[in-house]
Amino acid sequence: MPTPSSVRNVVRRGPRSDATANREALIQAAQSVLAQQPNASLVTIAQAAGLSRRALYGHFPEREALIRAVVESGARKFNDIAESTNHADPRVALALLAARLWREASAVRASANIALDDAHVADTARALAPLRQRLRALTETGVADGSFRQDLSPAVLAYLVEEAARTTLRGRSSDSALPPSEIANAADTVVRVVLSIVGLGWQEQVALIEAHPEVLA
Known part of the structure; x- marks a missing residue:
């Protein structure tokens, strides 16, 4: 039979659970709304989440607080991908x-767009620190074992790859959601650009992608 204290604990868990669900709903709504309307108001986002303005302000007293939460949510997904992507060959891993x-950037378009905004560079850099560390580790491995070009340092290669990614995303930032076929084609282009930066010729790129169809699966 439950004790009075356990009943109190159950009662207390409800609001916290609801609050967590509401906060997540707001972040998901912001992802969806901001992808289409980058300047959407908090009220518009609250309506999309099916919550009141009061509920929204209880979690995010200002728009910038919600923007930071969207950046962090997207960054967690990117960082998880970086952590879980492994292969013995650094070319394939990259x-x-x-x-x-x-x-993932195509799926969380709002986070990708915000990441390109100069006003949020510092927040984005902090949130994506694990991803950037993973990229740096890959370039260090590739340079060390001769898989990547030898005329540039791992730090410079990592920087160039990162900037190429930003440029590619910036070119797509005004697009609406891409259909699956176009996302696949764009992914192929992105992979080839990145491999070019680290020193692979086009024939090497073709051979690598054909040998590892999982890259574009």
């Missing part, structure tokens, strides 16, 4: 990482 990140 290709897999590029393709998977591109697909």
Whole structure:
């Protein structure tokens, strides 16, 4: 039979659970709304989440607080991809990482767009620190074992790959959600750009992608 204290604990868990669900609903609604309307108001986002303005302000007293939460939510997905993408060949690992990140960026378009906004560079850099560390580790491995070009340092290669990704995303930032076929084609392009940066010629790229169809699967 439950004790009075256990009953109190159950009662207390309800509001916290609801609050967590409401906060997540607001972040998901913001992802969807901001992808289509980058300047959407908090009220519009609250309506999309099916919550009141009061509920929204209880979690995010200002728009910037919600924007930071959207960045952090997207960054967690990107960082998880970086952590889970492994392959003994650094060329394949980098290709897999590029393709998977591109697909995720297409899915969380608001986070990707915000990441390109100069006003949020610092927040984005902090949130994506694990991803950037993973990229740096890949370039260090690739340079060390001769898989990647030898005329540039791992740090420079990692920077160039990151900037290429930002440029590619910026070129797509005004697009609406892409159909699956176009996302696949774009992923192929992104992979080839990244592999070019680290020193692979086009024939090597074709051979690698054909040998590892999982890259674009």
